[in-house]
Amino acid sequence: MMPSTNNIQVKSKKRVSDHGEVFTSEREVNDMLDLVKQETQRIDSRFLEPACGSGNFLVEVLNRKLRVVESIFRRSQLEYERNSVLAISSIYGVDILNDNVKECRERLFEIFDSKYSKLYRKKCTEQCRQSIKFILSKNIMLGDALYYTNPETNEPIVFSEWTFITGSLLKRRDFRYRFLVDKSNSSDHVNDLGDFSVIDEPIQEFPVTHFLKIAEYA
Template identity: 60%
Template sequence: MNESEKDLKATQQVKSKKRVAEHGEVFTNEREVNAMLDLVKHETERIDSRFLEPACGNGNFLVEVLRRKLGVVDSRYGKSQIEWERYAVIAVSSIYGVDILEDNALECQERLFSIFSKIYLGKFGTNCKLEFIKSIKFILKRNILWGDALDFTNPITKKPIVFSEWSMVTENMIKRRDFVFKFLVEKTHQFSIFNDEGNPAAIDEPVKDFPLIHFLKLG
């Protein structure tokens, strides 16, 4: 499948009548996605603002959020590769999604990674770092999950959905803490990782706490 065919497949609103009947699966098209995101335009262009899509499908909303965030990273930090990488990690790690269908979650991961890698490789070419690319892949694997956002579990294993919070503590060192999705929603009283003022919600009960690590070593 070539790139144009992949793009067409990714933007289809319906994959099959069976999926519509069983899951009510209809994807939002690009025009509506952009119109809705423009309502919170200032947040989509804030590099560290966290976005959670509890029924992310194959990622139509999240890919556009990532495009906007990386556009800001590029305009502000494009002259320095290490600065670009540092803020690109913050941008990618602030995007979360969960979908009840496993193939959607995997496709969403792939689409987000494809957008990142196309911009990164196009900008820095042979200077691109494999360890950085691995870090981005690892973050997306932790942030885009297969699960049921209504009962907060994996549809098959019934294990609770657990998301990772990533915080840049120093210029290059990142902190990971894992939180149960159900607790996150109950704590914020909404399907968002924002509080009412638009700031990151206060979440103080991680199920696992990891030591600081350089952002290039996450993978």
């Protein structure tokens, strides 16, 4: 079941018929996430929602992560920005409908931006905002999770792995979603850190870049 905004469980009968789109209520989202509460409070813990809808599961995961970021790093804007990027870069979603993908990205960005703006006001930077938007454009993808492809282009779904190398330097590597899913159930291919490279070789690697400049570089 997929999450929605304002606890609306069905947008239309046609969407239910065509796509099986039934949304999960906010209470159920929180109850389910509380089962893995410790993971939701780890800034770098990765979450993938293969039918993310408009994003309530991912929204709540991000809310929990950003509360941790704020409690630890609020006194340093650079560290707050860096760890917010780390939190958001660990959240992934797939949905088969374009409007859901767009809404999910927007909601996740607005959660970050409202907290960021409240903390730092005029000191907020557009570079940080653009980095967040760019990461969301690579982490929340249009796709059919059952067939591992984009339903419009039939191209494979590709996700980006974001890894802080040292300090503020960020490394991006791209992986096919199918390999992540097909091999993730095998203990031979997954380590305790959930490293994507253990599962499959990246299809593309990018130069190490300062996290505030990844959108400019792209």
